[in-house]
Amino acid sequence: MKRLQPPSDLVRIIAGSLVMVVAGCEPWNDSELSGLDHTTPQDTSGIAYFTPLAGEVWKYRIQKEIPIELRLSEADASLRPQRTDTAHLITFEQVRTCTGEREIDRLGKKLTTIAISENGKTLGEELYQIGPKGILSWGWIPAQVEEEDAPLLDEGVTIASPAMEPGQSWESLGRDPDNPFLFRVIERGPVTVPAGTFQSIRIQITSKKITPHPVTGENQVTYLKRSLWLAEEVGVIKEDIVYYDEQHVQVKQHAELVRWIPPSSRPHPKSVIIKTGGREGSLEDRRSFKKDPTTSPEDDANKEGSP
Numbered sequence: 001m002k003r004l005q006p007p008s009d010l011v012r013i014i015a016g017s018l019v020m021v022v023a024g025c026e027p028w029n030d031s032e033l034s035g036l037d038h039t040t041p042q043d044t045s046g047i048a049y050f051t052p053l054a055g056e057v058w059k060y061r062i063q064k065e066i067p068i069e070l071r072l073s074e075a076d077a078s079l080r081p082q083r084t085d086t087a088h089l090i091t092f093e094q095v096r097t098c099t100g101e102r103e104i105d106r107l108g109k110k111l112t113t114i115a116i117s118e119n120g121k122t123l124g125e126e127l128y129q130i131g132p133k134g135i136l137s138w139g140w141i142p143a144q145v146e147e148e149d150a151p152l153l154d155e156g157v158t159i160a161s162p163a164m165e166p167g168q169s170w171e172s173l174g175r176d177p178d179n180p181f182l183f184r185v186i187e188r189g190p191v192t193v194p195a196g197t198f199q200s201i202r203i204q205i206t207s208k209k210i211t212p213h214p215v216t217g218e219n220q221v222t223y224l225k226r227s228l229w230l231a232e233e234v235g236v237i238k239e240d241i242v243y244y245d246e247q248h249v250q251v252k253q254h255a256e257l258v259r260w261i262p263p264s265s266r267p268h269p270k271s272v273i274i275k276t277g278g279r280e281g282s283l284e285d286r287r288s289f290k291k292d293p294t295t296s297p298e299d300d301a302n303k304e305g306s307p
Helices: 299-303
Strands: 056-067 088-104 107-120 122-129 134-142 152-162 169-172 181-193 196-214 219-231 235-245 250-262 273-276
Touching: 107 134, 152 169, 152 181, 181 219, 181 235, 181 250, 196 235
Parallel strands: none
Antiparallel strands: 056 088, 056 250, 088 107, 107 122, 122 134, 134 152, 169 181, 181 196, 196 219, 196 273, 219 235, 235 250
């Protein structure tokens, strides 16, 4: 069996885990939203797309699907995957916490930091900036890695802006100028996840990477197709990722927001929350996610002739 090796040098913000696209942070007092029913979109032009506060928490349930013919990495195998006739199914929890702002000496910037943990294990911090170009990612600092050694970006990658509308697109170079990421704003509309129903906007991110085959040495192309569903003043509520080559899908990953814990000091985001969720989803329930009627990255890939 072939060992699964997703493209490790793709920028982390576009690679294997959920991105929390965020702006400046402030102190807060613990609380939860309840009893909200807001269905009328508001004019939010000129307002930062996300404004999380220090201590704000997002909890996600993530399911990774790896074709059965591929051998699992040691890390994936440790998560007790289920097996079907066609795939290994791996379900885990990801928690993201806004830890405030701090000066990043290497970049000469004060950036927002988002700490990431999976199944209780700290992975590191992602770095974001808000400015005239929108919300920018500057890479991340892995746990146990010093700031000066972290894989930060030379230029921020624009991920979202308050004025974005369906039909708009832009490119970002990330680490490899020969393989840019294409961002496209696909649609707006309500999306339901375990945390509730939210007015959201879907952004699709695509890229390809050419690398030599480890055995033959011939060039091989690996594609990435990713969709993010973003709710203003909330963040990423859903994400789908598909890695595939010219012959087959290598890995699929689906994430949903299970619980969002905002501060009591912040006004309720009236334009995006239609209905809050009921019982918090449990990771002990390892059933597959429900299919969403919105278009998935895999559907888009099929339309374009991809696997």
